[in-house]
Amino acid sequence: MKNDKPKYRQIIDAAIVVIAENGYHQAQVSKIAKQAGVADGTIYLYFKNKEDILISVFSDKMSVFTESLQYIIKTESSSADKLCRMIENHFTVLASDAHLAVVTQLELRQSNKVLRQKINAILKDYLKLLDEILIEGMVKGEFHATMDVRLARSMVFGTIDETITTWVMNEQRYSLTELAPKVQTLILRGLQAT
Amino acid sequence: MKNDKPKYRQIIDAAIVVIAENGYHQAQVSKIAKQAGVADGTIYLYFKNKEDILISVFSDKMSVFTESLQYIIKTESSSADKLCRMIENHFTVLASDAHLAVVTQLELRQSNKVLRQKINAILKDYLKLLDEILIEGMVKGEFHATMDVRLARSMVFGTIDETITTWVMNEQRYSLTELAPKVQTLILRGLQAT
Amino acid sequence: MKNDKPKYRQIIDAAIVVIAENGYHQAQVSKIAKQAGVADGTIYLYFKNKEDILISVFSDKMSVFTESLQYIIKTESSSADKLCRMIENHFTVLASDAHLAVVTQLELRQSNKVLRQKINAILKDYLKLLDEILIEGMVKGEFHATMDVRLARSMVFGTIDETITTWVMNEQRYSLTELAPKVQTLILRGLQAT
Amino acid sequence: MKNDKPKYRQIIDAAIVVIAENGYHQAQVSKIAKQAGVADGTIYLYFKNKEDILISVFSDKMSVFTESLQYIIKTESSSADKLCRMIENHFTVLASDAHLAVVTQLELRQSNKVLRQKINAILKDYLKLLDEILIEGMVKGEFHATMDVRLARSMVFGTIDETITTWVMNEQRYSLTELAPKVQTLILRGLQAT
DNA sequence: GATGAATGAGTATTCATTCAT
DNA sequence: TATGAATGAATACTCATTCAT
Structure with missing residues (x-):
């Protein structure tokens, strides 16, 4: 189950999916957060910036x-x-x-x-x-x-x-x-x- | 033929200079126009878009x-x-x-x-x-x-x-x-x- | 008529109205632009930033x-x-x-x-x-x-x-x-x- | 009486230091909590809000x-x-x-x-x-x-x-x-x- | 009581393109 | 042809507050 993974990994994996499916310039942070199943702000607890x-x-x-x-x-x-x-x-x-x-x-x-x-x-x-x-x-x-x-x-x-x-x-x-x-x-x- | 017009060439050459010196993402149309010595709008007389x-x-x-x-x-x-x-x-x-x-x-x-x-x-x-x-x-x-x-x-x-x-x-x-x-x-x- | 005023003045006057009516922290650029009757981007033709x-x-x-x-x-x-x-x-x-x-x-x-x-x-x-x-x-x-x-x-x-x-x-x-x-x-x- | 509790005072004193040193707009609740030596959430046991x-x-x-x-x-x-x-x-x-x-x-x-x-x-x-x-x-x-x-x-x-x-x-x-x-x-x- | 990880609303600014002159 | 003033959509990041432990 996805939520069992640590958040860091959830976000990395989500980023790959979002970038692959939407393209680099359409890979907004909010899209990655949604795909990872976390709030936008949570991203910034694990990563400095985009x-x-x-x-x-x-x-x-x-x-x-x-x-x-x-x-x-x-x-x-x-x-x-x-x-x-x-x-x-x-x-x-x-x-x-x-x-x-x-x-x-x-x-x-x-x-x-x-x-x-x-x-x-x-x-x-x-x-x-x-x-x-x-x-x-x-x-x-x-x-x-x-x-x-x-x-x-x-x-x-x-x-x-x-x-x-x-x-x-x-x-x-x-x-x-x-x-x-x-x-x-x-x-x-x-x-x-x- | 549009390639023969001098402004067409001016703009192409300007684009190369501007991209090389500023990078792809900093090569705004207005910068290319300035480098080519034409108005921003003039670009669109010779090219459909960026x-x-x-x-x-x-x-x-x-x-x-x-x-x-x-x-x-x-x-x-x-x-x-x-x-x-x-x-x-x-x-x-x-x-x-x-x-x-x-x-x-x-x-x-x-x-x-x-x-x-x-x-x-x-x-x-x-x-x-x-x-x-x-x-x-x-x-x-x-x-x-x-x-x-x-x-x-x-x-x-x-x-x-x-x-x-x-x-x-x-x-x-x-x-x-x-x-x-x-x-x-x-x-x-x-x-x-x- | 407001539009007869130069844009610079329109924006200054709009800013005063918006700040007075909404408060400093609720005086968004877009609100000022709307009050001035110009597009958001037009603000930045006349002012460096907010x-x-x-x-x-x-x-x-x-x-x-x-x-x-x-x-x-x-x-x-x-x-x-x-x-x-x-x-x-x-x-x-x-x-x-x-x-x-x-x-x-x-x-x-x-x-x-x-x-x-x-x-x-x-x-x-x-x-x-x-x-x-x-x-x-x-x-x-x-x-x-x-x-x-x-x-x-x-x-x-x-x-x-x-x-x-x-x-x-x-x-x-x-x-x-x-x-x-x-x-x-x-x-x-x-x-x-x- | 809540004023007698040491944490209440700790937080008040921390707030003054943090505001004086960082300025009003840079005095985040988390900074005040850190300065007071308590967790962010603890602040809300003693104060309704910021x-x-x-x-x-x-x-x-x-x-x-x-x-x-x-x-x-x-x-x-x-x-x-x-x-x-x-x-x-x-x-x-x-x-x-x-x-x-x-x-x-x-x-x-x-x-x-x-x-x-x-x-x-x-x-x-x-x-x-x-x-x-x-x-x-x-x-x-x-x-x-x-x-x-x-x-x-x-x-x-x-x-x-x-x-x-x-x-x-x-x-x-x-x-x-x-x-x-x-x-x-x-x-x-x-x-x-x- | 005490914690701190998680939340999610909110906004200044850029720039490709248009169109009245 | 040529101009350039005006447009307006689109987006990363912060931080007060909550609540499960």
Whole structure:
């Protein structure tokens, strides 16, 4: 039952639903409060302001990706496998939560510069783990020893992000997870030492 | 034709400057009018509404990319060369116009879903030409015959886009054009038949 | 006809009516706009913000007092006469404008510290003229040569202000102007050299 | 009797401190509760509502003035002496409690019309004693037999009040008590029969 | 008595667009 | 064509008060 959840979580979850269904600019605080089943003022007992809700939404969900990735890095042995599992995980999480996918790929990007910078700071933790995998792969000889890590990271993340955004823009009409193996192949071909 | 009228151009150019310098959400119609040296009302003699200005900005600039790419497709012979020249051209154009880079990579993405869908429709012409190159490469045996064109397109465009966005977010502090060869290598490795 | 007045004046006059009839804290911008017969947004073409309206109201009306007093100082010869005419004028102006009296004596005093400081700065011009009269009277031997000007000013202004406030609090049920001669006598007795 | 309970006093004293330090409009109930060391809800066990706190503050402190004045009336013999001792007492009490002076002279005056009317009702007890002195002085021939008592009261109280307010507005930078003799002289000159 | 989490009404201000001149 | 004064809808946040514990 929803009311059993702590209010903080109720509000975060409500925000995702409201943003996904109404769009970023139509996600008024009062709408989020109503969806969460609390009074408008209650929001401000748990969040400093509206921006704080949005950052918390992103931070909260991003930590799922980051924690999974940390686990993957620990448990897989080859760098290529780590990368493959990362892509697969990224796709799986978003494919299983349509609301979240819309929010992260489309709506949250409409935020202003300040908020976007805070979102990017949170994203950085995830990208650092990606860098770890890439560097390890280069050191171990799995990936091209001379490649530019920053560019490789842009390729991996850019490809993943563009693939998912395209899927969301097409209203999630096809299976995202089925694309994972092909994306893995495309990316690995670009990175792996021959 | 309305594009020929000087005020139309004045307003388009003013919009880019105003958006780049103030950000998407601070680019009021009155500011654009002032920058263009016309009255607020005059804007509406040349554009249906504010959204129309923004779409026109994107459309106007995108046509530069599309025309260059059409020329490249015509003049280069191998698919790999076409792809390389496309990447190089994309980087060169944005590297030479700091305002335009900020507007297309950061500011215009803050627009709402409707506007972004219209922007994507314009982008589609450019991506269709990219598809042409990829398909031709597959047919000619230059690229993997079995790859998914839609994904390959996402990889190429996603990598280019993420690389440029990262550069803009880093306040264009390093040379973008010098990255072109490495990006070309990364992408071609992923696509080329071995 | 009201609409013949410039909008600035329409809004100032409307503000006085709305504040007098609804009280300071119930004088919403939208109410003032409605009373003035303009749209809410029009207010902001003529005033920076709500505080600016209130300051302008006070400043605008205070200048009536100040200008009259300057004229009185010029035309009367004895200091005692100047003081008498000042008191009489102060009473007459407020007695003739019930709304204004309520606004200056009761409502505007509910404003916050910042606004009250700005109001006091405006009031200072008026009190300086009072000081002039008092000092001149002392120099000419009309008033006690040894009295403390600051205190004398407090007595004159405090007596006037308290008398008027009491009258307003009693809902202006008796004639304020008829009190003038008695107030003049009381004050002059305190000041005049024997 | 509720006044005997320590929390009642704690809250009254806390209110004065909070209002003096934060200003009337920033003196939230929760701030007063915190300063008093009680929970927000506890306030409502001792006071009907916020207005009740403020009235109680004023009433509580005003009784000090009223009781002193009653003692003065009893112990002094001449009306002039009573008036002098009243002025002196009024100045002394406020000069010795900076917080109280700020609260009564500046902050509490920002309250709305209803609250100010209640404050005036409390003040009336004090002003009635002043009236007693004035009337007695007229009967005994010390003061002008024909003067208007209501106006004389406005002069006495208005002068005292304006003098103290000016002193508070000047951040209590000079000695208020040293002004007492001069104020006494000014006022007595206005009232005394010659 | 004492607590403090929860409530929800209320408002200044911006800016895209219009239209009389 | 060109102007720019006027419009008016739309929204985050505060804080006095309550009431279940």
